[in-house]
Amino acid sequence: MVTCTKCKKRNAVVDLGYTGSDLCSPCFIAYFEHRVFKTNREFKLIQHGDKLGVGVSGGKDSAALLFVLTKLTKHVGAQLIPILIDEGIAGYRDKAAEKAQALCDKLGLRLHRLSYKKVFGISMDETVKKRDKVKWRGACSYCGVFRKHALNKAAFDLGCDKLAIGHNADDMAQTILMNFLKSEPARFMRFGAFSGITERDKFVMRIKPLMYVTERECAIYCTLRDLPFHLQECPYSSDSFRGELKDFLNSVEEKHPGSKFNIIKSFLSLKELMVATPVSEKELKHCAKCGTPCSGENCKACLLTEELKNADGRVAETKQITKNKKK
Amino acid sequence: MKVIFSLDGKTKEVETKTGATLADILKAEKINLQTGLIKLNGKLTHPSTELKDGDTLEFVNIIYGG
Numbered sequence: 379m380v381t382c383t384k385c386k387k388r389n390a391v392v393d394l395g396y397t398g399s400d401l402c403s404p405c406f407i408a409y410f411e412h413r414v415f416k417t418n419r420e421f422k423l424i425q426h427g428d429k430l431g432v433g434v435s436g437g438k439d440s441a442a443l444l445f446v447l448t449k450l451t452k453h454v455g456a457q458l459i460p461i462l463i464d465e466g467i468a469g470y471r472d473k474a475a476e477k478a479q480a481l482c483d484k485l486g487l488r489l490h491r492l493s494y495k496k497v498f499g500i501s502m503d504e505t506v507k508k509r510d511k512v513k514w515r516g517a518c519s520y521c522g523v524f525r526k527h528a529l530n531k532a533a534f535d536l537g538c539d540k541l542a543i544g545h546n547a548d549d550m551a552q553t554i555l556m557n558f559l560k561s562e563p564a565r566f567m568r569f570g571a572f573s574g575i576t577e578r579d580k581f582v583m584r585i586k587p588l589m590y591v592t593e594r595e596c597a598i599y600c601t602l603r604d605l606p607f608h609l610q611e612c613p614y615s616s617d618s619f620r621g622e623l624k625d626f627l628n629s630v631e632e633k634h635p636g637s638k639f640n641i642i643k644s645f646l647s648l649k650e651l652m653v654a655t656p657v658s659e660k661e662l663k664h665c666a667k668c669g670t671p672c673s674g675e676n677c678k679a680c681l682l683t684e685e686l687k688n689a690d691g692r693v694a695e696t697k698q699i700t701k702n703k704k705k
Numbered sequence: 706m707k708v709i710f711s712l713d714g715k716t717k718e719v720e721t722k723t724g725a726t727l728a729d730i731l732k733a734e735k736i737n738l739q740t741g742l743i744k745l746n747g748k749l750t751h752p753s754t755e756l757k758d759g760d761t762l763e764f765v766n767i768i769y770g771g
Contacts, residue, residue, distance in 0.1 A: 380751045390751045400751060438767065597742055597767040601749055609767065624768065628739040 384409075392598055395635030403602045410599045413590050414446045418454075421571035423585040424540070428456040431538035431582065433529050434481070434489070435462065436474030439544030441481055441607040442596040443588055447542060448485050450587070461532045461541075463525050464493040466501025467613065474608035481606050492532040494524050498683045506614060511689040517614035520682055527670065527679035533582040543573070545586040548593040551638040552623045554645045559619075570649065580664070581671045592638060706758035710734065713766060721756065728752035730762055741766045 380390040382402035390400035394409075401409060418424055424447075432447060434440040444460055451458055462478050465471050475491075482489040495501045500508070505520050533541040557566040573584040588596065600607045615621075630637045664670065665677035672678070710719045710730060719730060727743050727750060743752055744763040756762070
């Protein structure tokens with residue numbers, strides 16, 4: 379048995395490779411919460427009086443986020459509003475939603491729900507069926523855009539000042555590498571503890587209180603706190619660039635503990651230096667259809683839903699052309 | 706000695722040397738500890754813990770969902 383390096387009394391249950399410490403259950407819980415509280419102080423994420431939307435999915439990251447925020451907001455004096463976006467994936471999100479509801483019941487919080495069907499007129503199940511008829515995209519390409527849009531809409535409609543999302547250190551390190559490898563300097567510069575456009579009408583600023591805790595630590599925290607969470611792979615998840623980076627980073631972390639945090643720290647240090655140099659960015663507009671801030675005439679979510687709505691017509695048109703050619 | 710090892714709902718018996726740890730089993734099974742949680746007889750346990758004959762070991766994959 380390994381003894382906890384912090385209290386030196388109880389048996390350790392967790393090894394934190396990057397700190398060289400082994401922690402027992404109470405010491406790990408205290409460590410995890412301290413990391414989140416410290417992140418909040420460092421970036422001044424949550425202020426007294428904030429009405430804070432919290433994106434919950436029923437998964438481990440958002441379960442850990444919501445639970446730790448109930449503690450944090452008691453100290454700070456802010457209101458929590460859990461929001462669940464239902465993508466409409468039968469047999470997946472419905473099960474996860476049950477866990478999210480159970481957690482909210484446990485915490486005495488009302489869970490607000492909004493579905494893709496209600497916002498975009500189409501569920502993810504329907505989107506996947508229709509995507510073959512238009513320009514084929516991976517399911518995550520639709521879902522990522524739709525979820526971000528729907529969460530923002532729900533938070534805005536509920537009058538939230540900020541929206542906390544469960545992005546952890548793994549997500550942060552992956553995104554930093556992705557933006558770097560795809561050469562997206564504008565996205566690179568916008569990325570950080572605060573996400574997206576920070577001051578804009580109809581846009582609720584996203585914050586990431588879990589940016590200095592890993593995905594594995596979120597799962598450990600939920601397990602030790604006995605929080606209800608759902609563990610199941612999304613039926614539409616596919617091998618993506620992010621997935622490749624996830625595997626790569628986990629291999630690197632195993633051999634060189636602390637690498638994920640070093641990527642984040644290096645990025646934030648670089649960003650500080652780069653802010654002094656003006657970065658040319660396209661002037662932001664508002665989507666002509668839904669009013670969401672975007673760089674073009676329409677936002678990505680409206681472009682995608684319009685494309686899907688026209689799917690049947692396009693197929694008919696394509697078939698007609700083929701038929702005529704045969705003649 | 707023999708231990709029961711479970712991963713993604715599939716269970717098998719694994720033969721290992723006396724004094725083997727949870728980490729040894731994961732290494733032999735080519736599993737990266739960063740991708741999940743390790744439970745011994747149903748409880749979250751430190752990977753350096755030595756196994757006993759008949760122990761039940763479970764690796765919970767966490768690298769999906771969210």
